[in-house]
Amino acid sequence: MAQFVCGVDEAGRGPLAGPVYAAAVILPPDCEIPGLNDSKKLSEKKREFLYDVILEKAIAYGIGTADEAEIEEQNILNAAFLAMRRAIAALQVSADACLVDGNLPIRGLEIPCEPVIGGDGKVPSIAAASILAKVSRDRYMLELDRQYPQYGFSKHKGYGTAAHFAAIREYGPCPAHRISFMKNI
Numbered sequence: 001m002a003q004f005v006c007g008v009d010e011a012g013r014g015p016l017a018g019p020v021y022a023a024a025v026i027l028p029p030d031c032e033i034p035g036l037n038d039s040k041k042l043s044e045k046k047r048e049f050l051y052d053v054i055l056e057k058a059i060a061y062g063i064g065t066a067d068e069a070e071i072e073e074q075n076i077l078n079a080a081f082l083a084m085r086r087a088i089a090a091l092q093v094s095a096d097a098c099l100v101d102g103n104l105p106i107r108g109l110e111i112p113c114e115p116v117i118g119g120d121g122k123v124p125s126i127a128a129a130s131i132l133a134k135v136s137r138d139r140y141m142l143e144l145d146r147q148y149p150q151y152g153f154s155k156h157k158g159y160g161t162a163a164h165f166a167a168i169r170e171y172g173p174c175p176a177h178r179i180s181f182m183k184n185i
Contacts, residue, residue, distance in 0.1 A: 007027070144176050
């Protein structure tokens, strides 16, 4: 039986800009974190609060990314798997197995991996990973906003909003954009 099972999730597969982020989290057995849920079901304020609680209570956590060039080179699914493998490798304690949100196991892992459909709403360690990945990516997008303020990354975090499309049409893409995601712009 596995002693340290990590939950894994990603954030940022759909946006037009920025890296894809992933997190891996090992929580203690019977760890309770009130309000823990799928990051998409939580307000930004609640995610920020839970981020610190998760870091405090986790046995181990890791964050991994795959940048725009890796997304372009490998496609978004393979880049997400790369970010997930990097997150698992960044754990301060080695995981014996992993549970990942979704319907596919993480490719290229040396530990057993079981996909859990809707896992970010069912498995606490996956929910924790979804929050760490989302908050980490959102914070990075705020940094990108300071670098490229004309795109409004602080508001839409790189997703394809009307304002983002308008900025791309006006200014063209910046180095943070995923060119293959913009075929219809």
